Amino acid sequence: MLIADKLVFIEFRNTGASHVEKLLQKIFGGEVDNKHKAPGEDVLSSGRVVLGSVRDPWGWYLSLWSAGCAKQGDLYQRLTSDKAWVKIGEKLEANAKARTDQAPADQVKRVVLPDDLSAHRATSFWYADPDNVEAFREWLRVVCSLQTRRAVDPSMAKSPIGKIGGLMTYRYFLLYVRGAGQMPVTIGTQEGLRAFEASNAFVHHVVRHDSLTEDLVMALERSNISLSDEHRKMIYDTKAAGRPSRIERFYDESSMELVARREKFIIERFGYQRPHV
Template sequence: MIEYEKFIYLDMYKTGSTYVDSLLRKLIKGKPLRRTRHAPITKGRPFFWKRGKYAFATVRNPWDWYVSMWAYSIKQPNVLFFRDVRTVLGPEGSKKLFDAENPKESFAVWLRALADPAFLNSVMIGHPYSKTSLNKFLGFYSYRFMRVTTPHPALAMGWWNIRNMDHAIRHQKRWALYDQVFKSETLTEEFSQFVLENRKRFGFRHNAERILAENAPTPKNTSNRTLSTYRDYYTDELRELVASRDRLIIELFGYEF
């Protein structure tokens, strides 16, 4: 969550969040009021939530997101919970999940492991996703998106409230704190238009158009991909695995493989 005077950005990682954060630094005079990267809004504002402020988020095709997350974890071995995987499994065990020389096979092992509650519990030391009952049916991406964009996830995202995918989708629709969501696939165009249409409303600099022209090229993918497209990493089985476990993102934002 990155909060400025007149708006809040709910920054989900691997959805163009670094790109948006970088642009906001140039477009807004002064520093953010609160900055807790990739965290729910109620971590920084536990009692006031949005308090009338406009909030937006970014989202990404889930099949693409998992490939990017896997590839980025090879480049940055300390990212997220993957450092725990390496600690528990050791170099040889973890290489099966993070082998850049065998991307399709390694990605398949990793994605299946990420959907296995028993595996998660054994390697994700202290990570909330490994402890929640939601990991039986809810993909990691959908889980993280819910945590970033809904209030008090540690309390509200328990088995007593969310017991299946339909419950999760209903919860997201009811409690989502964003007023607008930008898709990473069209982020440059949509976010630039948003800035220019709301220059005065949100306090963007008077020369925002020039700043965007100079600093808003197509967002770069910082992961180490070796295959041509994200689709090349998937078998029919893996495609259906994501389709089932991340139905929340797919249905809410109309994504297709």
């Protein structure tokens, strides 16, 4: 998170946030503090403009996996730890009978998980080769499954957000929406999520990764923060890292649909379209 005199920028990992943060610091100064966390009430009540960033969920998950292949990120640390998988096997076995009793429509939506859910599987297969399409798709099924969300993020497993949305939606709410960590359990629908965000979001502008420079300039102008010609040129001339290469190769229809279902809130909130495969 960057805190400058006029603005605050909250860094959302894998959305081009590092690029925006560096640009804003060059232009406005400020200090980077508590990266990847929401600001405290002292900052929110200071009158500063609060900016954030987002990207299409399909690109976000591929970027998140690629970071793990480079042994980076908190999700990589969790999934490659034996501790993350304690009791997961027992819980899945306990749910097996309930799975057979479900209606056909529910069975269609259930993610088929691999037989081996372990830290060894994570290190030896999921994160072993950044070019392995099948490894990515299996990893994605695990990360997007309701059954394994405790291993993916224990806090998400306790939140009603984890039942309605995926990891990206959960992180979005924690970063940009006041009270998301204590969201009422009575919120159980997409409509409920939208209403909660509308009432509690404290971020003023969200910059989209796919139109980063245009969104950033527009956000600053709408916030009455003036830019010199030099600074404007700096923003337009400095490009962020693009969408992970070969995204269409890594996804198939099934994995596309899985992300579309779990990240419905983000997709509808920012008008993202499913990439073609």
